[in-house]
Amino acid sequence: MNPNTRHNYDRLSRWYDWFASSEKHFTKTGLRMLNVQAGEKVLEIGFGTGQGLVALALSAGETGKVFGIDLSEGMFRVAQVKIARAGLSSRVELRLGDAADLPFENNSFDAIFISFTLELFDTPEIPLVLGECKRVLREDGRLGVVALEKKDCQAVQIYEWFHARMPALVDCRPIYVRKIIEAAGFELAEAAQKAMWGFPVEIVTARKHG
């Protein structure tokens, strides 16, 4: 994990909804594809300001339960207020921590959602995070990932140029979303390719088998 990540997101937390408003559409698509049902137990990794948690809690309903983990205390506080305002505090449990070491039991979730967060991890850390997802998902559990997609195009080269020179400002970078998820042992279920300001975004759902 980049040591500045927590600090950067603490500073960004109050403005993040405004700053990242163009990402909402993709997150919504990912949530729709993950298709959480009433009664399910769901985890969101890197929940940010809690927009996804609210949607997940509404889908999981009164009989379901939603957990979230995020590294940033600032994001934690913003999300806590948003969830309380939505009247969903009893359905959502937040944890402050690192996704590379999930504080949850094996085989305990029906679904996990990760939006614009997986591409923040260093390349060797991504399999660790997905390994943790696999551990805490129940057999046949679903994983939903929304991430900037790496492919051979000028937009990706531009993004990578800025990431290499200004990593504190452009902290994430495009990744081979499907390839990484499959390499972690998940079975791909559905994938959608979109573009945000010309930058490729991939939305993938996958299942845990074995």
Ligand SMILES: C[S@@+](CC[C@H](N)C(=O)[O-])C[C@H]1O[C@@H](n2cnc3c(N)ncnc32)[C@H](O)[C@@H]1O
């Ligand atoms: C780019 S934001 C995305 C927030 C939200 N998922 C969304 O789509 O709006 C990334 C989030 O991941 C969190 N994060 C970064 N590294 C993390 C880690 N190692 N473990 C847990 N959360 C992390 C950040 O604090 C931040 O809230």
